[in-house]
Amino acid sequence: MKYKLLGRSGLKVSELCLGTMGFGTEANWGADKRTSFEIMDAFANAGGNFIDTANIYKLGTSEKIIGEYISNDDRDFFVLATKYTLLDNRTNPNASGNNRKNMMRSVEESLKRLQTDFIDVLYLHIWDDITPIDEVLRGLDDLIRQGKVNYAAISDTPAWVVAKGNTLAELMGWSQFIALQVEYSLLQRTPERELIPMAKHFGMTVTPWAPLAGGALTGKYLRGDKGRIKPESNRLNDNSMRITKEVVAIADELGVSPGHVALQWTRQxxxxxxxxxxxxxxxxxxxxxxxxxxxxxxEHLRRLDETSVIPLGFPGDFFKEEAVRINSFGGFYDRVEKRN
Structure with a gap:
């Protein structure tokens, strides 16, 4: 793999990130330690260095497996990203949420499970709609100054909150969010309305989760493999099936798997x-x-875009309409000038 800079930073990460939510066998699904090690071996051998986990994944088992896998000699090669927010202790009312107390507690626990002195990228996992964003940014900046975290990032949060946070951080001289993690795929394009334009403005890298829509875009549901998915899931509706069929058709034309097409679409x-x-x-x-x-x-991009396009709503669609009108007037004035 090639390496890319993560947001407006000098941090070099692989062009794919390994998601480890399934490392562990809790709830009767997932990869055991041996299989998890094999997966990380294959990822590293391919040049992959960017690993994503969270304190809540498999109740901490995911972080523990990664910690056991990565030796001190390998630690500086890997870029470890983890998250805080979600509940991992039911006896403590402050063991969840975005507050500073939970942030500090969660980071200390993650450091122990990961068997490391520092976290490369710490994400706020999900916005709690309670904690002031300045409390979050100041806490993250303190962790970075302490050397326990290298970079701050954010996940599953409204665009206006992220924008306010990065603007405040720039004003105060605090570390800004360099990456934004959101659900994004051919079946989930709503981040194009606000989140992705915001990320582009601030130079943030988007790290899409579920880029294959839980496997739907591999075509497995077309083949009748429903697995653990709920019948009412929007990944099984007629629109999703229509989009998936186009992905499969393009994959067949190119002689690749449908997953390749769906993943590459997010990167282009x-x-x-x-x-x-x-x-x-x-x-x-x-x-x-x-x-x-x-x-x-x-041509492939056009077909995929047309089959999966969503309404941007206001003001996105309004801007498009205005752009067409302005271009039309521009063409009219060009003709007038030439005639004169």
Whole structure:
């Protein structure tokens, strides 16, 4: 794999990020330690250095497995990203949320499970709609100054909150968010309304989670493999099936797997994007790794865009309408000038 800069930083990360939410066998699903090690071996051998986890993943088992895998000799090669926010202690009312107390407590616990002295990228996992954003940014900046965290990032948060936070951080001289993690795929394009334009403005890298829509875009549901998905899931509706069929058709034309097409689409959208590829089987990762060799042409991108397009709502669609009108007037004035 090639390496990219993460947001407006000098941090070099692989063009795919390994998602480890499935490392551990709690709740009767996921990869055991041996399989998790095999997956991380394959990822590292392919040049992958960017690993994503969270304090809540498999109740901490994901972080523990990663900590056992990464030796002191390898620590500086890997870029470890973890998250805080979600509940991991039911006896403490402050063991969840974005507040400073939970942030500090969660980071200390993650450091122990990861068996490391520092976290490369710490995400706020999900916005709690309670904690002031200045409390979050000041706490993250303190952790960075202490050397326990290198970079701050944010996930699953409204665009206006992130924008306010980065603007405040710039004003106060605090560390800014360099990455934004959101659900983004051909079946989930709503971040294009506000979140992705905001990320582009601030130079943030987008790290899409579920870029394969939980496997839907691999075509497995078309083949009748419903697995653990709920029947009412929007990944099983007629629109999702129609989009997936187009992905499969393009994959067949190119002689690649549908997952390659879906992953590469997220990387060719005109902004810095590093999709998170989760795996509980070695074969899943091996297939996903091959997507970096694919380049979709303009025709493929057009077909995928047209079949999955969403209304941007106001003001996005209004801007498009106004752009058409302005261009029309421009063409009219060009004709007038030429005639004169």
């Amino acid at each position: 959208q005109g902004f810095s994007s590093i999709p998170i590829v989760g795996a509980t089987k070695l074969s899943q990762l091996e297939d996903n790794l091959q997507s970096v060799d694919l380049v979709l042409n303009e």
